Amino acid sequence: MTRREAVSTRLYSVLARALLRTWDASLIEEATDTFRELERDARRRGRKAHLAFLATEIRSLLSTAARGGWRGPHTSLGPRTSRPRVSTLAGTVGQDLRYAVRNLARSPGMVIVTVLSLALAIGVSTVVFSVVNAVLLRPMPYVANPEELVRVFSSTPRYPRGPNSYPDFEDYRSMSRTLDDMAAVGSRSFSVGDVSGGTRQVWGHVVSPNYFQFLGIPLAMGRGFLPEDVDAGGRVVVIGHNTWQQELGGDPNVLGKTLPLDGHAYTVVGVGPPGMVSVDGPLLVEITVPLVEHRDHRGRQSLTVLGRLREGVGLRQAQAEFDVIAGHLAEAYPELWARDARDRRGLTVLRERDARIPNDTPVAAVFGGIAALVGLIMLIACSNVANLLLTRAFRRRREIAIRSAMGASARRIVAQLLTENLVLFGAAGLLGLAATQGIADVVRSGWYLLPAPGAEISVDGRVAAFTLLLTLGTGLGFGLIPALQTSRPDLIPALKGAVPSLRFRLLGMRNLLVGAQVGGSLVMILLTLLLVQSLSYAKTVPLGFDPTGIATVSLDTSPRGYGKEGGAQFYADLMARTAALDGVEGVGLADWVPLQGGSSSYAGLEPEGYEPGPGEYVTATAAVVTPGYLSLTRMRLLEGRDFGGEDTGESPQVALVNRSFVDRYWPGESGIGKQIGLGDGKTLRVVGIVADVPYRTLGSEVEPHMWLPLGQHPTPELVLHARTRGDPGALLALMRQQVADLDPNLPIKRADLMANISANATRPQRILSVVLGAGGVFALVLAMLGIYGVVAYSVSQRTQEMGMRLALGAEPAKLVRMVVGEGVVLSLIGLVPGLLAVLAASRLLRSVLLGLDPLDPLVFGTGVGILVTAVVAASLTPGLRAARADIMDTLRAE
């Protein structure tokens, strides 16, 4: 017997024993033997036949159980001795279901509120899970034997999972015996030209030519890359299925056509399968081109290296081999691999699946955070539903008492109530799953990690199973509370319709549920407030430059073959023509726009007189600019001078650095006149210090940064900046025209207002705050509903008490205060744990919030204030009702 056979046979025997209780052991054993033989036959007939077989068996087991195998047939009902057609389990469940649906249909309002709020919570939780699933759990689609895949990282003590350079990759490939083959992949965004002459940004890969063969990705059409493609210049592309279908209309003759990509014409040689995602995560890959640039540049580390373990080779052997390879490389290239003993580079081999979990975040923290978020959302929604159900069950006390008196067992009543709850949760689960795609679309549109949208989030079996478990688990858990609470009513008073005396029990089940809601809402509200505050703070953070009125146009002259001189001439002409435009105050060039999302950076710098700590790697971001760029963008020169016409290729190399650079490497010194070694023998002399400007992100800390003069660092890829007194949008159009006039064949990579570019930098926080804000409002409304329900119920049960109080001369206002006070006390049950939860999470929050204290008393005060206001508002209506209680009615009832 194979292992799989043993498992299914065992499962069958367990199920049969559980379901067919009227059968004796020998019969079950016999049936199990037969099952095993039949399954073996079915398995031989193929997968489909096997599945059909299993389905038949499950159906057969269930229907046999329902027909009396479980508890045996009813025989006590009457003289009829033949078997009744309908018997216990199936009949009961069906009856309960019908009854549940009929009963629920009587209170459509409650059903709608419950199902919608649950569906939303389940939908959101499902999306959260599907993101986790896509990023961490699901193997890369289309990849043959993904379990063999490993990643090779170039690691230093500070960056244990660094990228690799192409020459290094080629060395690994030629030296390794433990890996069958290897491929190198880089990721970046591409601007793809469309028919209307505009461009759009999409995500894509730059790969070693063997990439598709290596991973075994079946292309929908055409071929992967060949080594000859690289020799011929590498202007070939495999496009994604999406691009093919949507941008090119699914053209069946697309192979051989050209596609404008980053301003170059690429020939389409292949079309990827639908849903092909990046090796780095669930981003749709729309463009894949062979790697041609920087193939000889060993210092340029930007590639992910994938390998396949040779059969019979373990990860440990591979790691041992790569340790040896790292040793060889350190001997051959000591300047890159062993600059000094403290900062030695090594190689780390990890399984592809393990490599996906970010190494700087403990796995438990990632999953814990996600679980906490999902848990919080579900807790709020579920406690609300449980409370609604509880209130409803109390109203049905009389009905339940009657059924109890008629002989229904407590178990039977619980089963009935539970069925109703499961119907509610089941409907919500289905709706939530259906809403998942919609919610995923919203998430996708705000997928902030991407320069280009296209994250692949989809519902697969694992996600569906998660939703099912979540629905059943919460349905059973939260459905049981009200069911158990009502299943044993005190018969006589309940039948009489009398109201049980309702003491205010502070820690009663209903109050605990309300407390959970209040606590959950408080957490959501506080998180929202903190984010909103950090956003408004981000707006007031001095940018260090003034983007208003500046229009930018990104260009790359390299495909036009101008050469160094020609390129410089082209840009000089363009600057002159743009400067002459009406209303233009100034023009400049730079290779990066601040906050554009990226920047070039230098690693292994040697600032004069600075001793790097153990394992420290001196890095700085850098931008190449023209003289006058600083004043154009209103960056502040604190000390020294700006670049000038004298800083050319012939003059000594100079640089400007930002305040953070000086503070980090030369604290307490001016920095002017200091030398910075580039690690390759060249040095730069600092001629000026500039106030901090955030280049990469609008975070709390600005990285050390250098500005280099364009005259000494010529590059064909530049962004033309121009400031106008008038409308920068209009200027943008004129600038495009200038480019077209100078060279009609030069493509424009991107044209945008500088203000738009900086505004995009806070997009992640804005999206997060909108999402959390919506969640916070949702939670608050639910909590208000819950508090209203509990307080209103408690008041309605105490009409007599209220009437008596009024009759005895209590002031109505006092009654209102009393009722509202109860509501506030209720909310306190949740307020305290909620506050504690936020306090506990404050360390985590600090990293998300821009330079803000998560324990800001103002924020906490506001959050608690909002909540208490909501609580008072929710209990006011029942309070007023109490105060209007009719004395005569009450007394008559007594």
Added chain:
Amino acid sequence: MTRSTDPDGFLPLAPHSFQILLSLLERKLHGYSIIQDVEERTRGEMRLGTSTAYAAIKRMVEDGLLEQAEPPGEESSGGPPRRYYRITDLGRKVARAEGLRITRLQRMVAGTSLLDPASTVETKEAKS
């Protein structure tokens, strides 16, 4: 439970019970072969689930339509000895009664226009 000896008292038989009886008319079989035989004879139209088959067998044994039989001599599947079932006289009578019932039904159907292609269309039209 009183045991009925009137074959007509068992009618109509559940289709799978009838098929099991048919399988056992000529020979004794164990559960696995019964399921296989039913599937083959009905050309795959009826595939009995294991527990459905055993539930029917169990009931028919209790009702006296089937009884356990000694395994034939050559049986040696290696495993524990399997239980064989054979049809009883009552079982044979019940199967025969069911067969007659179905044949009578068939004749009744044949005497009407139920299965004429034209009448099917008419009915559909009348419905719509």
